[in-house]
Amino acid sequence: MEDPTALDPAFRAVLMDYEARARSEDELMSGLPEAEVARRLDEMLLCVGRSAGVFLNLLVKESHSKRILEVGSSYGYSTHWLAEGARAVGGRVTSLELKVAKTEYGTAQLKKAGLADYVEFRVGDALVSLEALPGPFDFVLIDLWKNLYVPVWDLLYPKLAPGALVVADNMIHPPSAQAHARAYRERVVACAGMTSVLLSVGNGLELSRYR
Numbered sequence: 001m002e003d004p005t006a007l008d009p010a011f012r013a014v015l016m017d018y019e020a021r022a023r024s025e026d027e028l029m030s031g032l033p034e035a036e037v038a039r040r041l042d043e044m045l046l047c048v049g050r051s052a053g054v055f056l057n058l059l060v061k062e063s064h065s066k067r068i069l070e071v072g073s074s075y076g077y078s079t080h081w082l083a084e085g086a087r088a089v090g091g092r093v094t095s096l097e098l099k100v101a102k103t104e105y106g107t108a109q110l111k112k113a114g115l116a117d118y119v120e121f122r123v124g125d126a127l128v129s130l131e132a133l134p135g136p137f138d139f140v141l142i143d144l145w146k147n148l149y150v151p152v153w154d155l156l157y158p159k160l161a162p163g164a165l166v167v168a169d170n171m172i173h174p175p176s177a178q179a180h181a182r183a184y185r186e187r188v189v190a191c192a193g194m195t196s197v198l199l200s201v202g203n204g205l206e207l208s209r210y211r
Contacts, residue, residue: 011084014113015050018077022047042099047077048143048169052202056141056167059207060085063165065139070095071126071152072144076106078169082141083115093119094133096126096144127151135159143169146180150187157191160210172204181206 007015025044029037048056060068060082068086073079073095082093097103103121110116122129126144130152138161142152149168160166166188171181181204188196188208196208 007084008114011080011113011115014080014109015053015077018045018047018075018080018109019050021045022049022077045075045077047074048081049202052169052205053078053081055199055201055205057081057085059165059167060091060139061088063139063163064089065165066091067136067138067161068093069133069137069140069156071130071140071142071156073097073102073106073121074143075102076109078141078143079106079119080110080113080115082139083110083118084113086118087115091118091138095119095121096129097121097123098125098144099123127155130155133159136161136164138164140164140166141169142166146170146177146184149180149184153184153187162211164210166206166208166210168206168208170203171198171206172200174203 022045029044056078066089068082068091070079070082070093074097079093079095086093100123103123107116107121110119126148136159140156142149168184170177171185185196185198185206188194188206193211194208196206199205199207
């Protein structure tokens with residue numbers, strides 16, 4: 001039986017590149033004043049991390065989710081985990097991102113990993129892009145500015161396929177996001193047909209299922 005956690009060499013090499021950059025940026029930010037960190041935040045990967053990436057990848061594979069949506073790709077670390085899962089099950093990732101430069105970086109990395117054919121980036125305001133997408137979606141990752149989580153959910157909920165899984169990042173860390181995280185979790189469980197659980201994976205993941 002094939003090991004669902006096995007990584008091919010090209011994919012592994014790209015992950016190592018991302019993770020080395022993340023470590024370097026973490027070290028840099030730890031030495032900067034808070035105001036400087038806030039000013040430069042958009043330059044940073046701010047990725048979900050290896051444990052959350054593995055978890056997302058396994059969820060896609062085990063649920064055989066083919067119509068995958070990522071709301072907020074940043075520089076594409078989580079996109080790779082979703083795309084590798086999509087390749088395994090014959091699916092495809094649509095990833096929404098505001099900044100062209102970030103999608104260009106992500107696309108270059110996806111090509112190195114042999115995963116570019118499994119991802120379509122849509123550049124622009126995530127709410128505008130999401131409103132234009134017809135759905136339905138089998139699997140969704142929400143990981144953008146936290147004040148947008150509830151507006152994203154309100155547009156996303158009607159477009160979920162039966163059995164769809166929705167994962168939201170940063171439900172525990174950083175502390176500054178906790179008010180928005182709490183508002184998101186409350187909105188999700190108030191919707192008909194939703195079950196949801198908070199998991200202490202990475203920075204905290206809310207895993208929700210429709211019907």
